[in-house]
Amino acid sequence: MQMHIGPIANHRQREEGGLVYPVYSRRSQGLSLGINLFPDRKRCSFDCPYCEVFPFKGDRPFSLPLMERQLLSELSRIGEQGIAVKDICFSGNGEPSLSPLFFEALAAAARIRDERVPDAALVLITNGTGLRNGRTFRRLCRAATGPLALHIWLKLDAGTEAWYRLMARSPVPFEGLIRTIKDFLACAPVTLQTMLCSIQGKGPPPQEAAAWERLVVDLAGIQGAGKTGEPPPGIAALQLYGKARPAPTDPLTAALAPAYLEERAASLKAALARSSVPLHKKNLPIQVFP
Numbered sequence: 342m343q344m345h346i347g348p349i350a351n352h353r354q355r356e357e358g359g360l361v362y363p364v365y366s367r368r369s370q371g372l373s374l375g376i377n378l379f380p381d382r383k384r385c386s387f388d389c390p391y392c393e394v395f396p397f398k399g400d401r402p403f404s405l406p407l408m409e410r411q412l413l414s415e416l417s418r419i420g421e422q423g424i425a426v427k428d429i430c431f432s433g434n435g436e437p438s439l440s441p442l443f444f445e446a447l448a449a450a451a452r453i454r455d456e457r458v459p460d461a462a463l464v465l466i467t468n469g470t471g472l473r474n475g476r477t478f479r480r481l482c483r484a485a486t487g488p489l490a491l492h493i494w495l496k497l498d499a500g501t502e503a504w505y506r507l508m509a510r511s512p513v514p515f516e517g518l519i520r521t522i523k524d525f526l527a528c529a530p531v532t533l534q535t536m537l538c539s540i541q542g543k544g545p546p547p548q549e550a551a552a553w554e555r556l557v558v559d560l561a562g563i564q565g566a567g568k569t570g571e572p573p574p575g576i577a578a579l580q581l582y583g584k585a586r587p588a589p590t591d592p593l594t595a596a597l598a599p600a601y602l603e604e605r606a607a608s609l610k611a612a613l614a615r616s617s618v619p620l621h622k623k624n625l626p627i628q629v630f631p
């Protein structure tokens with residue numbers, strides 16, 4: 342039987358309480374196996390207006406043994422079809438680091454990855470708020486630099502407090518969050534992700550775009566000491582992405598023209614080239630997913 346991996350259908354599988362759901366991921370450029378730590382209710386420290394999690398009713402809480410069984414079963418099903426798994430990705434119905442079972446689930450997923458799909462990456466998509474907890478910060482730093490080789494994809498949707506308020510709708514203070522992100526960049530490699538969309542018909546104002554660009558250049562200048570043989574700390578890549586999927590708050594947010602995303606990427610590239618960041622950061626990989 343042919344397996345259908347559509348960008349939307351399998352997110353529904355997640356919303357219907359699935360703990361592991363295959364999805365074709367634009368940003369992974371292939372098949373990603375999502376892990377959902379919140380099958381019974383959304384749990385997030387942000388309330389992004391573009392969030393794709395639709396209201397759902399789940400009656401079973403997350404179960405680690407069930408996640409392991411579902412992951413093994415999905416890997417077998419996918420393997421039978423000869424499809425390569427690009428990554429196993431913690432995202433799901435909320436902010437993964439808020440789950441008390443996150444690190445146990447991460448260790449289990451890493452073990453299964455090593456046994457069954459050693460070439461697949463292990464990815465955490467996070468809004469960064471969990472890093473404000475010192476223990477989570479240290480454990481994620483170790484996970485990103487140690488044998489787990491966790492890839493951390495961290496949200497940076499705004500360069501100004503005003504746009505952050507609109508995009509995150511969170512009580513977490515912007516300045517404090519940026520300070521924490523700076524500290525984390527000094528100890529671990531991170532892929533930054535920025536969503537560019539309009540809110541109530543208006544895209545980011547020019548002063549927001551300029552502030553975001555200055556902030557990314559500033560962050561690109563951060564280099565930690567790192568250890569020999571470990572991936573170097575700091576920004577590893579930047580992904581600019583647009584709104585491509587429906588959200589329950591539609592039409593509050595809407596996609597912007599792909600040309601706008603390309604312009605922002607080109608402007609950032611030029612700003613990095615002009616800046617005093619280290620040479621290898623001037624050529625930071627910048628990917629655009631309109």
Ligand code: SF4
Nearest residue numbers: 385387388389392435
């Ligand atoms: S951080 Fe992610 S899960 Fe949380 S509200 Fe924003 S888009 Fe949704």
